[in-house]
Amino acid sequence: MRTPPCGHTRPPSRFDLADPDLYGAGNPHELWRTLRRRDPVRWQPVEGRSGFWAVTRYPDARTVLNDHARFTSTGGVMLNMLGRPEPAQNQQFAASDPPRHSLIRGPLHHRMTTRAVARHAPAIRTFVREMLRPADGVLDFAELTATLPLAFLGPLMGIPAADWPDLARWVSMSVAEHDPDVMLPDGPSATLDRGHRQLFAYLLNLVLDHRRRPRGDLVDVLGSMPLRPGAVVANCYSLLLGGSAAIPHVPRAALAELIRVGRYEHWARQPERIDRAVEEALRFTSPAGHFMRLATRDTTVGDVPIAAGDAVVVWLGSANRDEAVFADADTLTLDRHPNRHLAFGDGRHYCLGAAVARLTLRVFFEELFATFVSFEPVGDVEHVRSNWLGGIKRMPVEGRRR
Numbered sequence: 001m002r003t004p005p006c007g008h009t010r011p012p013s014r015f016d017l018a019d020p021d022l023y024g025a026g027n028p029h030e031l032w033r034t035l036r037r038r039d040p041v042r043w044q045p046v047e048g049r050s051g052f053w054a055v056t057r058y059p060d061a062r063t064v065l066n067d068h069a070r071f072t073s074t075g076g077v078m079l080n081m082l083g084r085p086e087p088a089q090n091q092q093f094a095a096s097d098p099p100r101h102s103l104i105r106g107p108l109h110h111r112m113t114t115r116a117v118a119r120h121a122p123a124i125r126t127f128v129r130e131m132l133r134p135a136d137g138v139l140d141f142a143e144l145t146a147t148l149p150l151a152f153l154g155p156l157m158g159i160p161a162a163d164w165p166d167l168a169r170w171v172s173m174s175v176a177e178h179d180p181d182v183m184l185p186d187g188p189s190a191t192l193d194r195g196h197r198q199l200f201a202y203l204l205n206l207v208l209d210h211r212r213r214p215r216g217d218l219v220d221v222l223g224s225m226p227l228r229p230g231a232v233v234a235n236c237y238s239l240l241l242g243g244s245a246a247i248p249h250v251p252r253a254a255l256a257e258l259i260r261v262g263r264y265e266h267w268a269r270q271p272e273r274i275d276r277a278v279e280e281a282l283r284f285t286s287p288a289g290h291f292m293r294l295a296t297r298d299t300t301v302g303d304v305p306i307a308a309g310d311a312v313v314v315w316l317g318s319a320n321r322d323e324a325v326f327a328d329a330d331t332l333t334l335d336r337h338p339n340r341h342l343a344f345g346d347g348r349h350y351c352l353g354a355a356v357a358r359l360t361l362r363v364f365f366e367e368l369f370a371t372f373v374s375f376e377p378v379g380d381v382e383h384v385r386s387n388w389l390g391g392i393k394r395m396p397v398e399g400r401r402r
Helices: 020-024 029-038 058-066 100-109 114-132 150-157 161-175 188-212 218-223 229-246 249-261 264-268 271-285 354-371
Strands: 041-045 051-055 137-140 290-295 299-301 304-306 311-315 372-377 392-394 396-401
Touching: 051 058, 058 290, 058 299, 058 311, 100 218, 100 229, 114 150, 114 354, 150 161, 150 218, 150 229, 150 354, 161 188, 161 229, 188 218, 188 229, 218 229, 249 264, 249 271, 249 354, 249 372, 249 392, 264 354, 264 372, 271 354, 354 372
Parallel strands: 051 311
Antiparallel strands: 041 051, 137 396, 290 311, 299 304, 372 396
């Protein structure tokens, strides 16, 4: 077990940031608040896999995410890769550093700017309206929003709606392998491996089909690049995972909080402020809970020494509630401006799909507010058991249409 530096307090056993149960209970914020105040760069041991440095303050988080010379992405970017070799190292834009990162990401970025994705707005709006059309009375809002990723994955990657149930299950196995709803009898590791294998097999078939019948979408862009077939699939996986796993949880968590504090109607009456609403929902919910980096050399974060090779994990959900940066940070407020949150990360690895995510969420909230007068809870909210995905998997509500 790695020994923290002299004077660095080891966390009590109950403070386990890698434990999915902490997030399945739905409220890691009390712990994050304590860490930001008392121990913002803290060594967290992980049984059988050494451990990692937990970074919980906003300025430190930005430092780690922006400095690819000291903190590399090539060893994997999620905690479920801790202690595992990263098979997509320097082949996937998420698992590479500049300049290699820029060579892979660049051609995709041109298709994912705000201007480029704007042409998909009518199709996204049609999709969302159809999604909300049958919704009335008592419903599970998590189930209602489960297909939201298809609003953009269809146009961007050519993924058919009929394939979504299987894809959604495999995605869940890849990011929430500890959740009892998706975990296989053989345990989390087997679940994670099966999810990865199924997704990669599906995406390989998708790439091969695009070669036979090009559509001019992101899969074709990747297929035209000088990448080996496995790298093309790995980058398709990154695109699929980033959007499909996280985006549905933003409206779920935001609506749950608006219902709790009685502010839904206040937000719904101000459609002209929808862009601020989207940014605040992203900050408040932070569905992608963390990003991992490996230290390339002996260095420091804050005043804490970090050894070369150590894993450093930035907790985005904590950084986005940093009281030193965001006033009244635990309040979901429509008036917050500016709002430089880290829900999409920061630096060179800033989320490639940020523009289409913002567009999809803006359209969804516009249509939700235009369709429903109010919501009331009719049961308990259940959270995903995952240390990466900060999300809601069940949310029974009663909606009243206009």
